[in-house]
Amino acid sequence: MPKTLKEVLAEAGSPMDFESGGHSPKEMVDREVKREPHARVVKLKDIYMDTLSSANNEFPYWYTREYVQHDTEIPVVRRAMSLKSAFSHSTPVIYPGELLVTHKAAFFRGSFPMPWLSEGYYMAKEDELYQEALKHGSASADEHTKFGQGGGNVVESFDKVISIAGKFGMRQEEIPALLKLAKAWVGKSVDDLGHKYEQMVPDYAVKEALMRNVICMFDSGYTLPQGREVINYYYPLEYGIDGLLDMAEELKAKVAGRADGDGIKGTNRLFNYEAIILSLEGLKTWFENYGKEARRLESIEKDAGQKAEYAEIAERLEWLSHGKPRTFAEAFQMMLTIHLAVLNEDAISGMAPGRIAQVLYPYFEQDIAAGRTNEDEVMELLELYRLSMSSIDCFASTGVVGGVLSGNTFNTVSIGGLNKDGGHAVNRLEYLLLEAGLNNPMPQPTLALLYDEKLPEDFLLLAMECIKTGVGYPAFMNNQIGMTFMLGQYGPEGMTAEEARSWAIGGCLESSPCCWKPLHLNGKEYFVPGGAGQPTSVGVHFLAMPKILEAVLWNGVDQRTGEQVFAPHDRKLATYDELFDQFKLYWQKAVDVLALTNNIQHDIWRKNNMAVITSMLKPDCLDRGHLIDEKGYRYNATFNVESAGTITCVNSLAAIKKLVYEDKAVSLDELKTAIKDNFGFKTAEEVNSFSLSDQEQRDGDTGKWDKLHFMCLQAPKYGNDDIFADQILLDWENFFCPDCRNYESLYAHTMYPCQISVSTHGAMGSATIASGDGRLAGTTFADASLSAFPGTDRSGVYALLNSAAIWDHSMSQNSQLNVKIHPSAIQGPSGSRKLLDLIQAYMRKGGFHIQFNVVDTKVLKDAQKNPQNYRDLMVRVAGFTQYWVEIGKPVQDELIARTEYEGI
Amino acid sequence: MTNLNCRDCRDFAPIDVVKGVCHITKTTVLGDAEQCGDFSMMPKCKHCSQFTADAETVEMGVCQASTMEPKFFAFPDMVSVTCEYYEQN
The missing domain is CATH 2.20.70.100 (Ubiquitin Ligase Nedd4; Chain: W;)
Structure with missing residues (x-):
């Protein structure tokens, strides 16, 4: 039997199964805190647990049917007519026991393709459309993506169910319609039109090579053009559908034919208001149709209790189809339906509800005071909400849904933070929201706690209890750092310190600009926060730093494919400075060409496929009469540059600097030969494990690289409070963050850095040969942007925090640090206290984000062997929580390998 | 039936x-x-008098209520609960 790396290193006296801060018990240890939701929720959750991700063609059918009829119409009106038709014809489906209703499609976990965005990726692999997508790189990431084999994923076709994009099931009877609809959009989709025009960028060949070689993970313009932002529910809550229709009609009349000083887009306002009206009419019908279905169910129901509930649901929906919410339940229903409506407008991940406990608080406060509801009823709705949000699927390509999202859609709810006046924003409903996360642990919505020194201690300790359930939330985000970033990025667009306090997390970890709006309920005014910015994590998405370094070492050639990606630099790389300088030059080349091509994709999107519903919700589109495409949003400087593999790259640079340039223990050429030869090991694909420790030496390997490999593994590593490696991180951040300002989005704003990995560290690692830090070919990168590479942070968790906080996090939209802790390390009240101390220490050092996996690694290993026993096991992956069985093997392997802290 | x-x-x-x-x-x-x-x-296209089945592909057909020319396609298994053109056979 070939030896694994773990065995080789154990023999060398440097075991990899390292436990930090103590030793875990030999037996498997479960998580300390466990609770149960209401009985109704348990019943519905049982359905969810046995539900397959399912797709149908109803929405795209009606959208396309309407669209093709109006080819001479103004684009924004044509789009709205299509949306109206699709919403009006969506079949309502209500399940017994539901209180909050509406679903994306007529399934419990339904979704549908949007061929107007992209149509090639879900075709059969032999189809010419798919082959074309592979050729120009837009499907390359799919080839390096592995879905989890369990849970709701339909990874293979069976009986009369066809697996699409490796994730969604569709009835065989609908496949001809799927193909017909897809082919109707060939040459017209954002993907196809974008591709036509992006080729006009002079260095387009570089862009295509970057995509084909998975140096960049995906384009944003046609994959997930909206999201990673905070929605705004204010307008429907304040005015209701009829109020908004009246407002839009009035404003339409006011601007019809008037330029009002803007000779280019002033008159567009007429068409924009018309589009808003059409969309609202579609939503109105959607509400009405759900109301009719509830009435129908009421009419056939024999159980008196259920019959009364259907009647209550019907009344609520009938009211909301025109009026503004009057109660907590009505407001919650409005919020959920509007959220799903936005998600049906585009392929979207990361449309965060934002600070909902602050938005819903007026209704909660008044209903409780009037005795219209009680906390138990509110809790039941909050638990049901978690079920609704966890049921949201996004129909997109394999590479996007699996390789980036791991099946999650990042509808993050933020809690904590400050109110408009600068006091803490925690209210009673926030406690209940957190409790609901404890009672009904499900992946969504994940919770982001905006940590501020002003937050109440008991609230923070409740958050510790929640973390101890192992759900991975709430993640902690530094409120003051977030506000500093907001003011720096959005100050030029007019953001004030007061408005900066309204910020929240969009997507899983994307700080997003928000604003305050005055909500009125029964004569009382409340200022509620809500999103006011365009999508973030659009622009340059997931640029793999280790692969750029590989290109530097090999004169621009990708070593996995042999393709010349960058023009040869022909430099000798005689010094570390020369090497790092070239790294920066290749990085800039990649970012530049990707920024330009993505600008073109987004430009096509904004011209033909612009957001109408999301726009209508976002200040100040309704007031101004301009939608997203005309910068109607209050904040438009949201495009960013997203890095991946930061710590793998930092560690590789540290090893090269130490071994080649300082100690001269090996020549650069010899090190490159060893890396190319994968240090004598098989590839991860051959071993079928993506964890470094499981890698096996090749049969017949002579061990000639063993010593050098050992030296690479022993070279200074980030995460140990060792300035040698940490300085490289600091140098990188001090280059990367300001460098983003050199690139301009299509909205003529400079970009900024975004530093999260989501799940790309798995897929991109799979496409990367070995690296200077001793990592082997095909294994995952270090996760997140500030997590240590598994097993390399050997100096305690506080040393890791010191390394992470070496740079100024407020220069970036985010940073990300995941820590895995054994449940026994934080047991009891003293354990909770220790955990909170640790978090506060990091926040006070200036760290932006930290989150925890509280789990025994032995449980994860057992779950990988016996997935059938672990359907409900959840883990924190990156900025999100997901069911273990729905995560692909590369990321599972990486989660197992992460350093487990036995004591803090 | x-x-x-x-x-x-x-x-x-x-x-x-x-x-x-x-x-x-x-x-x-x-x-x-x-x-x-x-x-x-359940109202579905296949039960609708406006639906004409495709001669070759059983999963496809045409909606005769479509106002465009050529008529837009339809598929028999599509639910028509919300369709204003639905007329049961």
Whole structure:
């Protein structure tokens, strides 16, 4: 039997199964805190647990049917007519026991393709459309993506169910319609039109090579053009559908034919208001149709209790189809339906509800005071909400849904933070929201706690209890750092310190600009926060730093494919400075060409496929009469540059600097030969494990690289409070963050850095040969942007925090640090206290984000062997929580390998 | 009304592509299960007088109510609960 790396290193006296801060018990240890939701929720959750991700063609059918009829119409009106038709014809489906209703499609976990965005990726692999997508790189990431084999994923076709994009099931009877609809959009989709025009960028060949070689993970313009932002529910809550229709009609009349000083887009306002009206009419019908279905169910129901509930649901929906919410339940229903409506407008991940406990608080406060509801009823709705949000699927390509999202859609709810006046924003409903996360642990919505020194201690300790359930939330985000970033990025667009306090997390970890709006309920005014910015994590998405370094070492050639990606630099790389300088030059080349091509994709999107519903919700589109495409949003400087593999790259640079340039223990050429030869090991694909420790030496390997490999593994590593490696991180951040300002989005704003990995560290690692830090070919990168590479942070968790906080996090939209802790390390009240101390220490050092996996690694290993026993096991992956069985093997392997802290 | 199953029933709430909840019995049933005595037909294109089946592909057809030329396609299994053109055969 070939030896694994773990065995080789154990023999060398440097075991990899390292436990930090103590030793875990030999037996498997479960998580300390466990609770149960209401009985109704348990019943519905049982359905969810046995539900397959399912797709149908109803929405795209009606959208396309309407669209093709109006080819001479103004684009924004044509789009709205299509949306109206699709919403009006969506079949309502209500399940017994539901209180909050509406679903994306007529399934419990339904979704549908949007061929107007992209149509090639879900075709059969032999189809010419798919082959074309592979050729120009837009499907390359799919080839390096592995879905989890369990849970709701339909990874293979069976009986009369066809697996699409490796994730969604569709009835065989609908496949001809799927193909017909897809082919109707060939040459017209954002993907196809974008591709036509992006080729006009002079260095387009570089862009295509970057995509084909998975140096960049995906384009944003046609994959997930909206999201990673905070929605705004204010307008429907304040005015209701009829109020908004009246407002839009009035404003339409006011601007019809008037330029009002803007000779280019002033008159567009007429068409924009018309589009808003059409969309609202579609939503109105959607509400009405759900109301009719509830009435129908009421009419056939024999159980008196259920019959009364259907009647209550019907009344609520009938009211909301025109009026503004009057109660907590009505407001919650409005919020959920509007959220799903936005998600049906585009392929979207990361449309965060934002600070909902602050938005819903007026209704909660008044209903409780009037005795219209009680906390138990509110809790039941909050638990049901978690079920609704966890049921949201996004129909997109394999590479996007699996390789980036791991099946999650990042509808993050933020809690904590400050109110408009600068006091803490925690209210009673926030406690209940957190409790609901404890009672009904499900992946969504994940919770982001905006940590501020002003937050109440008991609230923070409740958050510790929640973390101890192992759900991975709430993640902690530094409120003051977030506000500093907001003011720096959005100050030029007019953001004030007061408005900066309204910020929240969009997507899983994307700080997003928000604003305050005055909500009125029964004569009382409340200022509620809500999103006011365009999508973030659009622009340059997931640029793999280790692969750029590989290109530097090999004169621009990708070593996995042999393709010349960058023009040869022909430099000798005689010094570390020369090497790092070239790294920066290749990085800039990649970012530049990707920024330009993505600008073109987004430009096509904004011209033909612009957001109408999301726009209508976002200040100040309704007031101004301009939608997203005309910068109607209050904040438009949201495009960013997203890095991946930061710590793998930092560690590789540290090893090269130490071994080649300082100690001269090996020549650069010899090190490159060893890396190319994968240090004598098989590839991860051959071993079928993506964890470094499981890698096996090749049969017949002579061990000639063993010593050098050992030296690479022993070279200074980030995460140990060792300035040698940490300085490289600091140098990188001090280059990367300001460098983003050199690139301009299509909205003529400079970009900024975004530093999260989501799940790309798995897929991109799979496409990367070995690296200077001793990592082997095909294994995952270090996760997140500030997590240590598994097993390399050997100096305690506080040393890791010191390394992470070496740079100024407020220069970036985010940073990300995941820590895995054994449940026994934080047991009891003293354990909770220790955990909170640790978090506060990091926040006070200036760290932006930290989150925890509280789990025994032995449980994860057992779950990988016996997935059938672990359907409900959840883990924190990156900025999100997901069911273990729905995560692909590369990321599972990486989660197992992460350093487990036995004591803090 | 031959070859109709639970998926064609008005009281079948589809959970996913395989199964659904029966609103009458409150149980989970397979969509392809045979219809029962409580069967109530779900409006679908295949039951609509405006639908003309395709001669070659059984899963396809044309909606004669479509106002464009050529008429827009339709597919027999599509639910027509919300369709303003639906006229039961």
